[in-house]
Amino acid sequence: MNQWQNFSKGFIKDNPVFVLFLGLCPTLAVTTSAYNGLGMGLATTFVLVMSNLVVSIIKNLIPGKVRIPTFIVVIASFVTMVEMLTEAFVPDLYEQLGIFIPLIVVNCLVLGRSEAFASKNNIFSSIIDGLGMGLGFAMALTVLGAVREVLGSGSLTLIPDVLEFTLYQGDGMLVFVLAPGAFLALGYLIMLADKVKKKMY
Amino acid sequence: MANKESTFTNMVLTLFLVTLAAATTLGFIYELTKEPIAEAKLRKKNIAIQKVVPDFTNEPNAEAYDVAVEGDTLTLYPARKDGKLVGTAVAAFTEKGYSGLIRVMVGFNANGTINNISVLQHQETPGLGDKIEKGKSDWSRQFNGKNPEDFQLQVRKDGGDVDAITAATISSRAYCDAVEKAYKAFQKGGLQ
Numbered sequence: 338m339n340q341w342q343n344f345s346k347g348f349i350k351d352n353p354v355f356v357l358f359l360g361l362c363p364t365l366a367v368t369t370s371a372y373n374g375l376g377m378g379l380a381t382t383f384v385l386v387m388s389n390l391v392v393s394i395i396k397n398l399i400p401g402k403v404r405i406p407t408f409i410v411v412i413a414s415f416v417t418m419v420e421m422l423t424e425a426f427v428p429d430l431y432e433q434l435g436i437f438i439p440l441i442v443v444n445c446l447v448l449g450r451s452e453a454f455a456s457k458n459n460i461f462s463s464i465i466d467g468l469g470m471g472l473g474f475a476m477a478l479t480v481l482g483a484v485r486e487v488l489g490s491g492s493l494t495l496i497p498d499v500l501e502f503t504l505y506q507g508d509g510m511l512v513f514v515l516a517p518g519a520f521l522a523l524g525y526l527i528m529l530a531d532k533v534k535k536k537m538y
Numbered sequence: 539m540a541n542k543e544s545t546f547t548n549m550v551l552t553l554f555l556v557t558l559a560a561a562t563t564l565g566f567i568y569e570l571t572k573e574p575i576a577e578a579k580l581r582k583k584n585i586a587i588q589k590v591v592p593d594f595t596n597e598p599n600a601e602a603y604d605v606a607v608e609g610d611t612l613t614l615y616p617a618r619k620d621g622k623l624v625g626t627a628v629a630a631f632t633e634k635g636y637s638g639l640i641r642v643m644v645g646f647n648a649n650g651t652i653n654n655i656s657v658l659q660h661q662e663t664p665g666l667g668d669k670i671e672k673g674k675s676d677w678s679r680q681f682n683g684k685n686p687e688d689f690q691l692q693v694r695k696d697g698g699d700v701d702a703i704t705a706a707t708i709s710s711r712a713y714c715d716a717v718e719k720a721y722k723a724f725q726k727g728g729l730q
Contacts, residue, residue, distance in 0.1 A: 369664040399552055402544035407556050414560040418567050425574035428582065490665055511705070514665035 343465050347473030350538055353446045354477035354523075355530035360446035364478060365519040367437050372494045374482030376434045377441075378475020380419060382468065384441050385450060388412045389467035392455040408451040409442075416441045446474060477526075484522045489513035590645025590654040591617040591625035598627060605727040612723040623648050629658070630720035634712040637661040640670070642713070644720035651685040655717060667709030677703050677710075681717065691718040 353359045360381070368374040391411050399407050420438045423431040431438075441447065450470055455463040479495075487493055491509040493502045512518045580599065587598050598615035605612055615627040625648055631641040640660040645653040655678055662668045669675035680701060681689075691714045692698025693707060702710035 395556075399556075400544040400548045403549045403553055406553060410553075410556050410560050414564055417564055421567055421571045421575070425571035425578065428578040509665075511665055515663065 340465050343462055344469035347469035348476060349530065349534050352477055352530060353470055353474045355527050356534065359449050360444040360474060363437065363440045363444055364481065365516065365523065368478055368482035368485055368519060369514050370486040370494050371479050371483035372496065374478035375475060375495065377437050378478040380434060380438055381441050381444060381447065381474055382471025383419060384412065384415045385447050385471040386464055386467035387415045388447055388451055389455040389463040390460065392451045393458060393460045393463035396456045404456065408448055412447050413442050446470065481522055481526060484526065485513045485518055489518060586643040586656055586658060587615050587617070587627045589656050590643050591627050592647065592653060593619060594624055595619050605723045607719055607723045607726060610719065612720065614723060614727060625653055626724055628720035628723050630716045630723065632712045632716040632719065634715050635660060635662055636667050636708045640712050640716055642716045644717055646724050650687065651683055652681050655681055662709045667706040669703045669706065670709055670713045686721040691721065
């Protein structure tokens with residue numbers, strides 16, 4: 338597998354959300370708007386790249402039986418770091434994402450990539466894998482957030498006050514902003530992604 | 539994979555070293571970010587105070603004092619302009635929200651009318667209860683300029699004067715509860 342395939346597999350072929358069904362907890366909880374989805378996706382990407390990097394560096398030093406606890410410690414450290422750094426230096430972003438950042442620890446996508454990829458591959462491939470998977474995750478969350486926001490609140494927010502559109506006035510279909518709407522929208526998006534995937538591969 | 543053997547000593551040693559490295563790094567980052575975080579929080583509080591009371595020239599944060607109301611302790615921030623009290627910001631909270639805690643900053647003018655209210659923290663349902671936020675809807679503006687003396691801080695369903703948010707009566711009720719608490723604290727110790 339060349340590096341381009343390694344990178345691009347996260348978008349459609351092995352998309353974490355639409356194909357692998359990894360990290361569904363933050364996916365369903367956070368995507369009430371496109372901006373929230375994007376922010377969560379990018380924060381996850383950072384943690385994913387850093388933890389993949391560290392795991393692939395230390396992979397030969399870790400006894401097999403304690404590898405999962407070790408990975409969790411590495412991931413949790415990076416998440417805590419991200420949380421403290423955003424709170425200190427970009428408080429506005431922290432305000433928006435604050436409650437979601439700790440959720441990254443329980444995102445099985447991050448642990449899944451450490452276990453399935455970074456612990457078996459070299460450093461460079463692991464970084465590329467983390468980047469591709471992370472951006473694929475971010476894409477999926479942004480699309481899901483956009484669908485729910487457009488149908489539920491009648492607006493589309495990519496960056497508040499900069500890229501913000503109001504599509505129609507009024508309340509929209511509120512169910513899409515609530516939890517059941519996340520499942521509905523995700524179901525249809527998975528069907529679409531499956532169609533696209535079958536066409537491409 | 540050329541993994542190390544999973545002997546007891548190996549496992550204990552690895553976990554110890556990994557957690558030690560993690561703890562050291564985090565401790566270092568904590569030290570590094572402690573002051574900026576405190577500063578950011580203080581700035582946020584100052585901005586919240588500025589938003590809810592009339593223009594002032596003192597430092598309300600430095601003059602803050604606590605008032606006990608119904609078993610809770612609320613913090614009051616007196617705002618003075620050229621030494622004269624122009625208003626008081628009250629940091630109030632309620633746990634009756636649809637998803638728990640709601641924290642608000644309520645600004646009173648010196649004569650007891652509500653100048654402005656801003657929500658500091660909440661977890662209400664997006665699209666429904668989160669309309670208590672200024673940015674999401676105009677709902678909370680109905681409180682501005684009202685004096686709780688002759689403005690019942692309860693939703694109409696409960697016999698008060700507040701129009702509830704459609705489909706979010708519980709959030710509206712909780713918001714009123716927090717403002718009511720702030721008013722009680724203000725009555726008790728706000729005119730110092």
